């Protein structure tokens with residue numbers, strides 16, 4: 001069946017949401033069964049149509065895939081409709097979100113083509129992105145964000161650490177994971193100066209991108225376990241004896257990283273399709289957390305606010 005012949009609706013439950021980043025606009029291990037046109041949400045329209053797929057050979061496990069920057073990379077990091085993307089995945093009843101991102105490395109040991117499962121974030125965006133569903137007059141909420149990623153999800157992914165390959169040289173590719181690995185999120189779209197890059201290293205940053213904020217914050221507000229797989233493409237600008245990063249450097253590693261993203265995703269999904277992990281069944285400690293986190297009294301909420309809340313949490317309010 002060609003993509004144009006696929007249905008544009010899907011009514012069944014979806015298990016996993018995936019957000020693809022630079023260079024990753026689809027996953028080959030998935031068999032598309034429906035393509036929902038870019039979805040309208042109370043926070044705008046998603047950056048791409050949402051491809052609903054099953055894992056090849058399994059009819060029960062469903063994935064919803066969104067291309068963060070659009071299928072033709074139309075949205076710069078500052079203008080990605082992050083709220084619409086996460087709200088759509090939540091509305092489709094995804095039980096967790098796996099996100100992919102091309103990143104610069106701030107540490108010698110993280111080589112281009114290595115992957116990283118960060119557990120911490122330093123936010124260096126400029127406050128110009130909409131980063132909350134609960135930051136309006138009439139709807140105030142404060143979620144905990146001390147541990148911005150899902151440790152259970154990261155551990156689940158790390159089981160497949162041996163699946164990365166370097167398809168052109170003999171140098172191995174490593175999947176890095178530990179509780180202190182930190183991704184710095186900058187505004188962009190320009191890359192960092194050398195001085196900034198060195199400062200991020202002093203801060204304790206390990207990798208740098210332009211997209212984990214607000215994506216991780218919004219996943220938390222949607223009560224969704226969230227893990228980003230960072231795929232290193234360059235050494236940013238901190239190495240004095242090397243040219244600072246350019247987009248050409250990034251592009252040079254995208255094919256290898258895309259192949260590894262596909263094989264890692266395929267292993268993760270195959271295992272999930274055989275039985276959902278605990279963190280997806282139980283919500284990883286996040287289920288119902290928003291009820292406590294919203295400070296505004298329901299009787300003070302407008303009809304419009306309540307209908308927005310219902311889009312995310314059909315059973316709460």
Ligand SMILES: CSC[C@H]1O[C@H](OP(=O)(O)O)[C@H](O)[C@@H]1O
Nearest residue numbers: 021022077101102209210211250
């Ligand atoms: C083209 S390099 C900069 C660009 O790449 C990353 O995108 P994504 O996170 O969507 O993979 C980075 O965050 C920047 O947006």
Ligand SMILES: Nc1ncnc2[nH]cnc12
Nearest residue numbers: 102103104208209210236
């Ligand atoms: N050096 C870098 N800085 C920010 N985002 C990136 N994405 C890939 N490389 C990057």
